Amino acid sequence: MAAADWSRSTVVYGQQSTIDLVRNQTYNTKPLAGSKQPREEIPPNPIRFSLPQPPTTGLRPSIYVQTPAPPRLQASRVLPTKNVDQAGSSYEPPPVPLPPLLSSTPGPSQNPLLTLRHPLYGLPPRLVDNLDSLGVHAIYPWQSSCxxxxxxxxxxxxLVYTAPTGGGKSLVADILLLKRIINNPGKKGILVLPYVALVQEKLKWLRSLADGVSRDVEELSDAVPYPTWQRPTSLIRVSGFFGGSKSTVNWSDCDVAVCTIEKxxxxxxxAIEDGKDSELGVLVLDELHMLxxxxxxxxxxxxATKxxxxxxxxxxxGMSATLPNPQLLARWLKAKFYIAKYRPIPIEEHLVYDNAIYPTANAKEFFLTATQLTAGNTVSTQRPQPLRTITRSDHRDLQNPMTNAVVALxxxxxxxxxxxxxxCSSRLGAERMASLISDTLPINGLDQQTSDRRQDLLASLRALPGGFEATFSKTVLCGVGFHHAGLTVEERTLVAEAYDTGILxxxxxxxxxAAGINLPARRVILNGARMGRDLVGPAMLRQMRGRAGRKGKDEVGETYLCCQKSDLEAVAELLEAExxxxxxxxxxxxRGIKRALLEVIGIRMASSRxxxxxxxxxxxxxxxxxHTIVTGMVDESIKELxxxxxxxxTEHEHCLEPTRLGMAVVASGLSPEDGIFVHSELCRALESxxxxxxMHIFYLFTPVQTSGMAEISWPTFRNELHSLDESGLRAIRLIGVNPALVDRLGNSGGSLKENTPDEIRLAxxxxxxxxxxxxxDLCNEIPVHVISVKYSVPRGHIQTLAQTCHGFAAGMxxxxxxxxxxxxxxxxEHMLDRxxxxxxxxxxxxxxxxxxxxxxxxxxxxxxxRSARALGEADPQTLVPVMMQAQAKKTRLQGEAAEKFKQKLLAKAEIIVNSASKLWERQQQAQWDEE
Known part of the structure; x- marks a missing residue:
């Protein structure tokens, strides 16, 4: 490639994108990527790059802000389509007439009900003030009606309702939840979310929302007589309950519990077993489609049935963004249902195929476009016309049209x-794509603030005790991050917050x-519609595309579904599918009915047919x-139980009661099948x-749900068996592992059969x-990154295994x-602490x-x-060199990077000293109380 081509800008039209040229209009806001700040809090001048342009008729001159150094790789350009008339001369089409970007949404001045201060809502002023401080100054008409x-x-x-992603559905549930707790101080609320990351995110939000909000404690005190010294607090207490949580908060210590489904x-x-079910006033089921x-x-x-x-x-x-049959669920829950289709930010959807971008306003139009493209029709009047085109690249890494399009956009x-x-479809694919995109973005030419923030992020990643992915060293400085299950929780949290605040x-x-955390974007780009080898489902596809655009940040959202020819028809059918x-x-x-019946019998909620x-x-x-089938299922399940x-x-033969084993299975949160398996394992352990x-103890609180575990590396398994002492070998044999079989599989590269129930149990x-x-290895202080290499398992999976074990061990x-x-x-319990x-x-x-x-x-x-007291009395500066010895990778840093790294460690050292000091004070207080 010629030098001139290599140094040419990746964006040739100044600060406008090509879609802006088609719309022929500019934006009033300059949103910060991923920020959840209100519009007025967004810094007025986010960094923009404006590079030299070839002269173009009708385009305004570029405004030079900064000229970065040439990127390592040139991304292809995205250009408006040019039509060719019969004489062969090319011309640009006139701008496509589009409806206004934003429909005029009325505000409180036009409709007083759109402010939550209206007396009809009956909300305390402090709650509304908290909403204002969090950027919620008014609500939408559909929220008010609901x-x-x-x-x-x-x-x-x-209530059962559905609203598009970004349409404000969570706020309705938040208000109903807190309103119920405020007006009924003796009641508690539960908010259910499917993933730990969502629980943690929602926990922070609700604590901010309920900060300083009081209940009617006098009413509560009159209803439930308390001793003078034990009068309840008036403030709303919000607590989180999820697997792996180190919190010691109990059900009695909170007013709102934010939980995973299992918790x-x-x-x-x-609560039902202890007779405290009357304390529960409201249950919110988010992501109701998870049924x-x-x-x-x-x-x-x-x-919900209980x-x-x-x-x-x-x-x-109950609420969801992807709920096709809310009427049925409303009938089941004896609820009103509400369907909202309002999106405050319009989304423009596109199909990208063979370096061309086609507008697809709806699934039917997408299907038509894809069908015509697949047919290969050469008649120009029947072929769809692309809105824009992407120049082809001669670079080896960008030869694939899908990759080229993703990088360019x-x-x-x-x-x-x-x-x-x-x-992207895989963890490895995500890392490779992030690396490729970073190769096309400039490092030099950034303003000092942006550069410093990215250096700080990289220093924070380097300071993680569990190590960090080396690829971040390359991508972060270019403003690119990646996120997948193979990363540690700390890595995912850092890069998500960095994207959320515009650092990335x-x-x-x-x-x-898409399902596990709320990170919006101006553009959502799908590198194909496959996750792994299979096409994503219609619900997941909507979840991903629904991340485009958020009120207060963008005036429009854009989605680009990049496809290859072999997937065009399948993706079109997927989009059109109900x-x-x-x-x-x-x-x-x-097989869920057996657990349903065992639980209600086990907690004494039902004792007869x-x-x-x-x-x-x-x-x-x-x-x-x-109903006849259901009755037969109940009869069969009772017999099996x-x-x-x-x-x-019982003696009357008409009453049913749980056995001791049944109560143990219900208390541990296991299914009947898993409970029976655990019982047999524990009985064998009690005998020998x-x-x-x-080794025996670690095996006993390893989760029985093995479906999500990493595949066994038989050579590694064999090596670990050979390294066991006599005690470990005895334990391994007692639990049913045959070392000779492991040796044979390790040498031959075979696998276990899983055809019969006995074979499945053995596997x-x-x-x-x-x-x-x-x-x-974790409990013996071997670093996570070492275990990851040893067992060929991503570090994030090892963390997930440990977190799952916390909940499973507590159940055991x-x-x-x-x-x-x-x-x-x-x-x-002792091993759980370890x-x-x-x-x-x-x-x-x-x-x-x-x-x-x-x-x-x-x-x-x-x-x-060697004690909390020693750490509490230490100088943070003296701890930094010690902490550097514990780092996973001894990278040699120099200059500014080394200084930022030490600053991060010093900040952690100060937290360590403060935490140790408080722990020592609590220990001293407990000792004095005992005396």
């Missing part, structure tokens, strides 16, 4: 100062980001399946427990044993306690200090800081 529905604000009526089900079970999820959907159905069967009414609010967005969200302009992610209806997961093939029938008639299953000795009949080593044992080795402890196995419960700390027993006290875990705790110990 909230003012009869009986909703008073908690007398249930919410356990909380409700415990269709084969693995967890039935738990959401069980949760609450509808209670004598004390509980207000249920992402680079154009970043250089305009907007945020781009790129979805481009985020490349797998589809897990959303699958939400159905019950208690059907026979999904009549009460069981009443419960089943409150389920979604009853509304979607023939009795045969499994999970429930039993290996106490002179740790589960081997997967648990393989995961137990990883947990053992409850199981043992219900079975009367107190000694085994005590042993497991797992949380990632350290041996001698470091458990140190591991309670913030940022001091595993390897870091051992380094402090070896350097003389």
């Amino acid at each position: 909230l003012l529905g009869k009986g909703l604000l008073t908690g007398e009526q249930n 919410a089900n356990s909380l409700v079970n415990a 269709n999820d084969e693995n967890r959907g039935y738990l959401m159905e069980l949760l 609450l509808m069967s209670l004598d004390t009414p509980v207000q249920i609010v 992402a680079v154009e967005t970043a250089l305009m100062g907007h945020g781009a969200l790129v979805f 302009r481009v985020m490349v992610a797998t589809c897990s980001l 959303m699958p209806p939400v159905e019950s997961c208690l059907t026979p093939e999904k 009549i009460s069981l029938d009443q419960y089943v008639q409150s389920s979604l299953l009853w509304h979607t399946t023939d 009795i045969d499994s000795e999970l429930i039993q009949t 427990f290996v106490m002179d080593g740790d 589960r044992v081997y997967r648990r044993a393989y995961a137990a080795f990883q947990l053992r 402890i409850k199981f043992c306690e219900r079975m009367g196995w107190g000694m085994l419960a005590a042993v497991l 797992l949380r700390a990632g350290a041996r027993a001698d470091l458990l006290e140190m591991a309670q200090v913030a940022f001091v875990k595993s390897r870091m705790a051992r380094i402090f110990w070896e350097n003389g800081f």
Whole structure:
């Protein structure tokens, strides 16, 4: 390629994008990528790049801001299409007439009901002030109509509603939830979300929203007499409940519980069993379409069905952006339903194929365009005309038209100062695409503030004790990040916050980001419609495309679905396909009905066939399946539960009650099948427990749900077996692992058969044993990045395994306690503390200090800081050199990068000293109280 071509700008039309040229209009806002700030808080001059342009008729001259150094790779240009007349001369088409970008949304001045200060809502001024401070100054007409529905604000009526992503649906649920708690101080609320990341995000939001908001404590004190010294606080307490959480907050310590589906089900079970179900006033089910999820959907159905069967009414609010049959769900939940189609930010959708961009206003138009392109029709009048074209690239890495288009569109967005969200089909694909995009973006020429913020982000990543992906060193300085499940939680949090605040302009992610966290973008670019080898489902596709555009940041959202020819028709059919209806997961093939019946019998909510029938008639299953079939399913499930000795009949033969095993299974949160498996494993352990080593214990609290675990590397498994001492080998044999079989599979490269029930059970044992080795290494202070390499498992998966074990081990402890196995419960509880700390027993006290875990705790110990008191009395400056010894990668940094790295470590050291000091004070106070 010629030097002139290489140095030519990637954007030739100044600060306008090509789509802006087509619209022939400019924007009044200059949004900061990913920022959730209100418009008035956005800095007025985000960094823009304006590079030399060839002369173009009709275009305004460019405004030079800064001229960066040439990028390492040239992205292709995105150009408006030029038509050719019969004489052969080319001309640019006139601008396509488009409707106004924003429909005029009325405000409080036109409609007083659009302010939450209106007396009809009855909200306390402090709550409305908090909403103002969070950027919510008014509500949309649909939100007002929904909230003012009869009986909703008073908690007398249930609600099911659907609204597009970004349409403000969460705010409706937040107001109903807090209104119920404020007006009924003796009641509690539960908000259910499907993923831990969403729980953590929502927890921060609700705490900010409820900050300083008071309940009517006098009314509460009159209803429930409290001692003078134990009078309840008037402030609303919001707590999070999710797997892996280190919080010690109980149900009685909070007013609003933000939970995962599993934790919410356990909380409700415990409340009903303890007779405290009357305290529950409202349940909010976010992402209600998750009812269709084969693995967890039935738990959401069980949760709602139990609450509808209670004598004390509980207000249920369900919402989703992708809900095709809200009428059915409303009938099931005895609720009003509301369908909102309003989007405050319009979305323009495009199909990108063979370096051409076609407008597709709807699925039908997309289908027509794709069909015509696939047919290869050469008649120009029948072929769709592209809106814009992307110049082809001669560079080897950009030969593929899909890759070329993704890079060109992402680079154009970043250089305009907007945020781009790129979805790829795999973790490796996301990292490669992020690296490729960063190669086309300039490093030099940035303003000092942007450069400093990116250097700070890179220093924060380098300071993580669990290591960081080396690719970040290349991409972050160019304003590009990536996000997938293989990264650690800390890495994902840092890059998500950086994109959210505009430090990063481009985020490349797998589809897990679309469902797991809320990060909007000006442009959403799909690098194909596959996630792995399969096409994404219509719900996931809508989730990804729905991330485009957010009010207060952008005046428009844009989606670009980049396709190859072999996928065109399939993607068109996917877009045109109806959303699958939400159905019950208690059907026979999904086997949820057994757990449903065991739970209500186990918590003493039902004890007869009549009460069981009443419960089943409150389920979604009853509304979607023939009643005769449902009755037969109940009969068969009761028989299976009795045969499994999970429930039993009383002397009257008409009453059903749980056995001790059944109560243990319900308390531990296991399904009947998993509970029986765990019981058999624990019984074998009680007969021959290996106490002179740790291997047996680690195996026992390794989760039984092995479907999400990494595949076994048989050579690694073999090597770990050979390194075991005599105690470890005894434990391995007792749990059912045959070392000779592992040797054979390690040498031959074979795999276990999983055809019969016995083979499936044996495969589960081997997967648990393989995961137990990883947990053992974690608790023995081996760094996460070392374990990742050793077992060929991404670091994020090891963290996920450890977090899953926290919840599973807690359930196992409850199981043992219900079975009367107190000694085994005590042993497991001790090992759970070690797992949380990632350290041996001698470091458990140190591991309670913030940022001091595993390897870091051992380094402090070896350097003389052997207690919380020693750390609390230390000078933070003296801790920095010690902390540098614990870093995963000893990178040699110089100059500014080295200084920023030390500053990050010093900031952590100050937090460590403060945390240790507070821990020491609590220990001293506890000691004085005992004396």
